[in-house]
Amino acid sequence: MEDKHHFVKLTSADITILWKTYIQSTAVYCFYKHFLQNLQDVEIKPMVEEALNNVDYTIGNVEAIFNEEKFPIPKGFSDKDVDLSAPALFTDLYALSFVYRGGQITIPHYANALTKVTRMDIYALLEECQSRETELHRKVLNLMFSKGIFDRPPKIEYPKEAEFIEHQPSLVNTWLGEKRPLNVLELAEIFQDIERNGMGLVLLIGFLQVTKDKEIKNYLLKGKKLAENQIETLDQLLKENDHHIGSPVPIEVTNSTTSPFSERLILFLISASNQVAISKLGDALSVSMRKDLAVQYGRFIADVMKFGDEGQKLMIERGWMEKPPQPMDRNKLYKS
Template identity: 30%
Template sequence: MGKIYLTSNEIGTMWTQYIQNSLYIQILKYFIETVEDNKIKELIQDSLILSERINNEIKSVFEHEDIPIPHGFNDQDVNLKAEKLFLDPFMIQFLEHTLKAGVIAHGSTLIVSTRKDIRQFFTETTEDSLRLFNKCTDLALSKGLLVRAPSIKVQPDIEYVEKKKYMSSFSNRPLNMVEITHLFENIKTNTVGEMITMAFAQTTNNDTVKKFMNRGLKISQKHIRIFQKTIKESYIDAPIGSNSYVTNSKNRVFSDKLMMHFLSVLTAAGQGNYSTASTASLRNDLILSYQRLAAEIAGYAKDGADIMIEHGWLEEPPQAPDRKQLITD
C-alpha cells in the first residue's frame, strides 16, 4: 500500500488549529505569570500543556509531509513582565470559552479526517479538552464564579405547535427552553468579548486598533442589552456576568497582531453562534434579531480583516496550486 497523503480537510483544519493554539499559548503564559489562585494556575498550566502538545504534533506531521509550518504567534507577541491586566475570575471564564471552542475544533478535525493517525490524535485531544472543560466547570462552581443558566419550572404536559401564531413576532408567547439556552450562551460569550475588547483598547498605542477595539466593546454591550431585554420580557431573570475583571493597567501586554487576530477568532465564533441560534429559534422576532446582529458582526469582522491585511498581520492558509497560471506560464 502506498503512502497516504494528508487531505485538504486535514491540512486546513490543522493549520487553523496551529495558528489559534499558538495565540492561546502566549495568553496562557501571561496568565501563569499573573494568576494568584493556585487552583486556577494549575488549570491554566494543564491547558498550556495541551495546547503545546497539539502544536508540537501538528508541526511534526507538517514537517514529515513537507508542508510549511505557520508562523503563528511567539514570545515576541507577549510581554510576560507586564503587570496584571485580568483578574483571576476572568481567567476561568476565558478557559471555559476556549475549552468549549477546543472541543468543537478538535471534534471537527476528527470527523473530517481520514488518516488513522490523525483521527487517533484528535480523538485523544477531544477527550483531553473535555476533561479540562469539566475540571474548569467544577472549579468555577466551587468558587461561585460560574454564571449559571436560569432554573425554570417547565409546563407539565407534552404539546405540539397547533397554530402559526406560535412563531409570530407578535404572539408574546414565553420563550421556550431552546431559545433561552441560546440567549443565555450569547450573553455569556458577549460578556467575555466585552472584557477582552476593553482590555485590548486600554493597552494598545495604535489608534486604529484602539478605535476597532472600542467599536467591538460597544457592539458587545449592545448585544448583551438586546438579549437580556428579550429574556426579561418573558419574566425570567437574565444572567448577569461581571465585566469588572479587567484592571486599570494601561501597560502593553500583547502585540497588535495578536489582539487583532484574537478578535477575528471571536467574531467568527459569534457569527457561528448566531447562525445556530437563528436556526434553533421558533419566534420570528428572534430569528430576525440574530440575522441582523450577525450582519453587524460580519461588517465588523470585514473591517478587522482589512486592518490586518493593511499591516501585514494576516497569514495566508495553504492554497491549492494555481493551475491556470501553471498552464499559461
C-alpha cells in the same frame, strides 16, 4: 499491523484542520503564558497550567506531522507576541473564565474536525486533544461553581407532559410570531450569546486599556459597542419574559496600561472571536421560531460580519494576516 498513513498524502481538509488548529493554539499559548506569570490563586493556577500543557501538546504534534510531510509550518504566534515582564492585565478569575471559554470553542472544534479528517494518525491526535480539553473543561466548571462565578442558564417549571403544536392558523401564527413566550431552545441560545459577549466585552476593555495604535483602538471601540448592544438587546428579551441573568458582567481588568500582547495577536484574537460568533449566532438563528428573534439574529450576524471584515482589512494592510495554504493555480500554468 503496518501503519498505512505514510502512504496517504494530506488532503485539503487535513491541511485546513491542522493549519487552523496550529495558528489558534499558538495564539492562546501566549495568553496562558501571560496568565501564569501573574496568577496568585492556588486553585486556578493548576487549571491554567493544564491548559498550557494541552496547547503545547497540540502544537508539538501538529509540528511533527507537518515535518514528516515536509509541509511548511505556519508562523502562527510566538514569544515575540507576548511580553512576560508586563503586569497582569486581567484578574485570576478572568484567567479561569478564559480557560472555560477556550473549552467551549475547542471541544466543538475537535468534534467537527473528527468528521472531516481522512488519516488515522490525525484522527487519533484530534481524539486525544478533545479528550484532554473535555477533562479540563469539567475541572474548570467545578471550580467555577465552587467559587460562585458561574451563572446558570434560566430555569423553567417542568411541563406536566409532552405536547405537539396543533395545526391551526391562529396557533401557528402565535407560535411563529412575536408574542409567544420564549421556549427552552431560544432561552438557552440567548443565555449563551449574552455569556459569550460578556466575556468578550471584558477582553475588549482590557485591550482598549493597553492598545496605543489609534486605528486599532477605534476598531476595538466598535467591537465593544457591538458586544454591549447584543447583551442589552437579548437581556431585554429575557426581562420581557420574566427571565434574568444572575449578575451584570464583572470587570475583571486590572489598572495596567502596559500591553502584554502584540497588536497582531490582539487583532487575530478578535478576528477568531468574530468567526466563532457568526457560527454560534447561526446556530441560534436555526432554532429560533419567533420571527422577531430570527430577525434580530440576522442583524447581529450582519453586524459581526461587517465588523470582522474591517478587522481583516486592518490585518492585511499591516501585513499581519497569514495566508492559508493555497492549491496550485492551474490557470496561470495554462497561460504561461
